[in-house]
Amino acid sequence: MIEDIVKQLDPLEPKSKLIIFGGGYSGQRVASAGRYLGANVLCSRRKEKSKGADFTFNVDQELSDEILEGATHVLSCIPPLLSGEDPVLLRLKSQLLNSKNLKWVGYLSTTGVYGDTQGEWVNENTSPNPQQERSIRRFSCEKQWLATQLPIQILRIPGIYGPGRSAYESLLKGTAKMIDKPGQVFSRIHVDDIAGAVLFLINLYSQGNNPSVVNVADNLPSNNLEVIDYAAKLAKISLPSKVPFEIAKKTMSPMALSFWQENRKVDNNLLCKKLGYSLIYPDFKSGLKNCFSKLKINE
Numbered sequence: 391m392i393e394d395i396v397k398q399l400d401p402l403e404p405k406s407k408l409i410i411f412g413g414g415y416s417g418q419r420v421a422s423a424g425r426y427l428g429a430n431v432l433c434s435r436r437k438e439k440s441k442g443a444d445f446t447f448n449v450d451q452e453l454s455d456e457i458l459e460g461a462t463h464v465l466s467c468i469p470p471l472l473s474g475e476d477p478v479l480l481r482l483k484s485q486l487l488n489s490k491n492l493k494w495v496g497y498l499s500t501t502g503v504y505g506d507t508q509g510e511w512v513n514e515n516t517s518p519n520p521q522q523e524r525s526i527r528r529f530s531c532e533k534q535w536l537a538t539q540l541p542i543q544i545l546r547i548p549g550i551y552g553p554g555r556s557a558y559e560s561l562l563k564g565t566a567k568m569i570d571k572p573g574q575v576f577s578r579i580h581v582d583d584i585a586g587a588v589l590f591l592i593n594l595y596s597q598g599n600n601p602s603v604v605n606v607a608d609n610l611p612s613n614n615l616e617v618i619d620y621a622a623k624l625a626k627i628s629l630p631s632k633v634p635f636e637i638a639k640k641t642m643s644p645m646a647l648s649f650w651q652e653n654r655k656v657d658n659n660l661l662c663k664k665l666g667y668s669l670i671y672p673d674f675k676s677g678l679k680n681c682f683s684k685l686k687i688n689e
């Protein structure tokens with residue numbers, strides 16, 4: 391519920407206008423919470439008639455000045471282009487630099503920029519070491535944003551889940567795979583905590599507390615088997631059989647394989663201890679309970 395996201399947050403300053411480039415899964419959740427906190431929020435999608443599209447944004451299309459006029463906050467949730475360029479900067483860098491009211495610009499990046507640490511923890515002081523092509527492009531976009539002199543904050547995000555995008559959907563569709571790779575963990579974040587953290591960081595930024603990079607991850611990196619097992623037990627769905635990774639990898643897509651080739655735990659101490667954000671869903675168990683409750687409502 392939006393109330394769960396906003397209960398620890400202060401309202402945004404009067405006349406706040408938040409422009410979200412890439413109003414997809416996370417962007418729409420940030421938008422709903424931002425509106426609840428009193429901001430005028432506009433979200434882009436690529437097609438005019440898409441759900442939640444307040445305006446369209448495509449790299450090959452002019453953006454009317456009206457959209458950014460009076461904007462106080464901007465969040466980009468758009469992944470890099472295959473060329474490694476950032477679509478928002480490629481098209482709108484000078485418009486953004488001329489937006490005199492901008493107080494905060496956020497960029498949703500990924501924890502993939504840290505690369506493989508063979509299961510060790512990474513924090514914001516860990517040197518990025520992207521190994522996958524998409525993570526190299528992502529790190530390049532981070533650098534492009536940091537080089538702009540905008541009031542930029544990079545949020546590094548691990549696997550996003552939440553209602554409609556959780557282990558339940560894959561279990562119900564029959565696509566859940568019990569891939570057994572001992573020692574492998576993934577960090578995760580519930581979409582409501584992305585929205586909560588974005589709005590929390592916006593408020594802190596205006597108080598001068600403005601680290602340039604913040605990990606937004608939950609407290610409990612965990613093995614995929616534990617997550618699927620927990621979801622199946624809660625929903626009383628039978629579990630598929632385990633498949634050893636060495637066998638599963640023979641039929642994996644290159645994208646899926648690239649996720650399984652990296653193993654790291656994402657440290658959230660900066661966000662949750664030093665800055666003081668309180669996670670709504672501190673681990674996959676609390677987050678999956680929320681997803682399950684939404685699943686029942688939607689049945």
Ligand SMILES: NC(=O)c1ccc[n+]([C@@H]2O[C@H](COP(=O)([O-])OP(=O)(O)OC[C@H]3O[C@@H](n4cnc5c(N)ncnc54)[C@H](OP(=O)(O)O)[C@@H]3O)[C@@H](O)[C@H]2O)c1
Nearest residue numbers: 412413414415416435436467468469498500547548549550
């Ligand atoms: N999914 C994960 O587990 C994960 C993990 C870490 C980081 N991330 C990153 O975090 C961000 C948010 O993730 P999400 O899962 O919420 O994303 P999402 O639902 O896929 O939404 C992405 C948004 O970006 C827009 N978009 C994509 N390419 C574009 C382009 N070239 N030009 C203009 N708009 C474009 C999409 O437009 P349409 O609405 O028209 O499709 C959509 O609104 C993304 O950058 C994602 O790569 C994702």
